[in-house]
Amino acid sequence: MAATSRGRGRPFLSLLPFLVMAVVAVLELLEGTGTGYLPLLSLGPAFASLSGGVRRAAAVGALALLLCVGLAAHNDIFGTRPNTLTFISITGVTAAGMLASAIRVRNERELADIRTVAEAAQRVLLRPVPRRVGPIHAAVRYISAAARARIGGDLYEVVTTPKGVRVIVGDVQGKGLGAVETAAVVLGAFREAAYDEEDLHGVAARLEKALTRHLTSEQFVTAVLAELGSADRILLMNFGHPPPLLLHADGRIEAAEPPDVAPPLGMASLAGQCPPVYEVPFAPRDQLLFYTDGVIEARDGRGEFYPLAERLEVLRAADPEKALDDLQADLLRHVGAPITDDAAMLLLRRRHH
Structure with missing residues (x-):
């Protein structure tokens, strides 16, 4: 039963970064300049580290930066100090997400190896x-x-x-x-x-x-x-x-x-x-x-x-x-x-x- 629940939750985790960034983009477009939603784009690469590998986390981070550029240009705040800080924030979160993804993938591989050894031990011990x-x-x-x-x-x-x-x-x-x-x-x-x-x-x-x-x-x-x-x-x-x-x-x-x-x-x-x-x-x-x-x-x-x-x-x-x-x-x-x-x-x- 637990395995089934994890299987059902995996597609949602894969879509979550894009859903979050889409909501942030819509709010920024609707509310306009000065509303301060752009820093929330960093949630995209943060959630991306929960599923997928390093490349996926990097790709989501790049997408978040592109959205930030486009929305900043649309609202005439590109190059301002708050916008620069948002770029830095997204870049930092993306780097942290890539590192977290690398660690998670390594741990998952180690767990898979452990399960393989355990199954082999079971076949020997409990024939x-x-x-x-x-x-x-x-x-x-x-x-x-x-x-x-x-x-x-x-x-x-x-x-x-x-x-x-x-x-x-x-x-x-x-x-x-x-x-x-x-x-x-x-x-x-x-x-x-x-x-x-x-x-x-x-x-x-x-x-x-x-x-x-x-x-x-x-x-x-x-x-x-x-x-x-x-x-x-x-x-x-x-x-x-x-x-x-x-x-x-x-x-x-x-x-x-x-x-x-x-x-x-x-x-x-x-x-x-x-x-x-x-x-x-x-x-x-x-x-x-x-x-x-x-x-x-x-x-x-x-x-x-x-x-x-x-x-x-x-x-x-x-x-x-x-x-x-x-x-x-x-x-x-x-x-x-x-x-x-x-x-x-x-x-x-x-x-x-």
């Missing part, structure tokens, strides 16, 4: 999940609150291992580059541990070890680990993360709550032991939705949270990608504005044998 992996269909959606960066502290991954399909969805405490770096550490450790370790406890221990080496403050990561084998069940470990929501084929909805509350990753010393692995049924055509708190904490204009569990009926579409598109669209309609926190959603649908 697209395979649409079909083992016995499931998978789909993912990520919405970043930092629209210009397009990347934040939420993380997800789906990998196929000899033990089955293993999944992580998590949320790094904090924001900015520090959160992105921590997310990269977690995902790197998970991608290795998911293949090497015999069970989810081993995977969790590797993640905790990696974070212990990396974290230097009170930062932590909430996360859910999952493992899906050939049986009609899925194993879960929850580290202080919102519980996944299970949508059964018959329409029943339940939260896959852990048996005990556990601290996030990076704070294992507070618990003294790893949280238990628990299992939930996951039969053919069942769906399991993992999400981050940016989804359930998204508020509408009245301050009401998004009622995710009440909206899962939109996931009934035959294609999981379409189902998650519908859920994302419903979330954005609820908010009605850019979201204020990163939000990730990962949908697993058990294929029918």
Whole structure:
């Protein structure tokens, strides 16, 4: 939405210098000598610095000087002291506008480079999940609150291992580059541990070890680990993360709550032991939705949270990608504005044998 507003405002900014100078010229012609409107022509090159480059600012400044000459000659004040001061004023504002345009253009190019790097980092850090992996269909959606960066502290991954399909969805405490770096550490450790370790406890221990080496403050990561084998069940470990929501084929909805509350990753010393692995049924055509708190904490204009569990009926579409598109669209309609926190959603649908 913000991008649309900027797009609509760009033509107006382009026309604004000419509109201002036209109004000044008309007033000067109507009012005549001594009215003092000519100095306002300097507004033209001043507004020109808001859009376009250095050449455009110079061209608008030259046009303002030509108008000043023509109007001064028309009103028989050309060469007078006030008219000379007006020339100097327009010239000075034009020079300042050219400098401002040069700085703005340079900053815009630097921002474009930063966005390109951020998008490349996102493709490496948050790789697209395979649409079909083992016995499931998978789909993912990520919405970043930092629209210009397009990347934040939420993380997800789906990998196929000899033990089955293993999944992580998590949320790094904090924001900015520090959160992105921590997310990269977690995902790197998970991608290795998911293949090497015999069970989810081993995977969790590797993640905790990696974070212990990396974290230097009170930062932590909430996360859910999952493992899906050939049986009609899925194993879960929850580290202080919102519980996944299970949508059964018959329409029943339940939260896959852990048996005990556990601290996030990076704070294992507070618990003294790893949280238990628990299992939930996951039969053919069942769906399991993992999400981050940016989804359930998204508020509408009245301050009401998004009622995710009440909206899962939109996931009934035959294609999981379409189902998650519908859920994302419903979330954005609820908010009605850019979201204020990163939000990730990962949908697993058990294929029918």
